[in-house]
Structure formats: structure tokens, C-alpha cells
Amino acid sequence: MHTINRRKALSLGVCSASASLIGSVAGAKANSRYDIDANVHSTLRHFYWRVGGAQELLAKSSAALVFPFVVKAGLGFGGEYGEGALLIHGRTEAYYNTISASVGFQLGVQARSVIIVFMTPEALWDFRRV
Helix, strand or coil: CCCCCHHHHHHHHHHHHHHHHHHHHHCCCCCCHHHHHHHHHHHHHHHHHHCCCHHHHHHHCCEEEEEEEEEEEEEEEEEEEEEEEEEECCEEEEEEEEEEEEEEEEEEEEEEEEEEEECCHHHHHHHHHC
């Protein structure tokens, strides 16, 4: 019979919890285009309300890539996932997702919005050609 000491049991528990957290973030069901668009526009309205000059900045820009909810979770190992849309002159042109993984001391869950603004046509072109 093989015995497991407390340290091994804790280590297995941490790995198991990390895997389930990463799986729930990375394996999250993709939102519909309608849901993404609604969340993008809600995020932009909040951005305009919270940040002075934001509406003018986006009006001058070539495009904005908006991720309404980027969720990061970790327990030793971590993962991050979010879905968003590229807006050109206020219209949705394409849908994107962001995903990443990390290893190191981390514990918890965090959600945030991300708005990337492309100020010139060249910056937008460089992004889209990759």
C-alpha cells in the first residue's frame, strides 16, 4: 500500500485546483456575436462616462479593440481569457479573443476590461496583417 504525506496531498490539491481554474477560464463557452457587441458597447459607454475626453479620443482614432471581460484566474498556474471586437468608426469589423497562461506565485481571480486604441491607419494595418 502506498501512502501520501500531507505535503504531497497539498501539492496534488493545488495542481488539481489550478487545472480546474484554468479549464474553466480557457474552456469558457464562446459568447455570441450579439452578446459580444452588447458588452462592447456597454463597456464603451462606461469608459466615456469614467474618462474625460475618451469619446473625443476614440473619434480621432482609426479603430479600437475592446475586450469587455478579461478574466484571469490562478493558483500556482494561471490563465487569462477574454473575447472582444474590433471597432472601426463605431462598427464591428472583426471578433478577437485574448488568451494567456502563466506560472509562478499567484492566487485568485480578477476580471477587467481592456481597450486598445489604434491612433493611426498604419498601427491598425500592422495589427491586422499579423
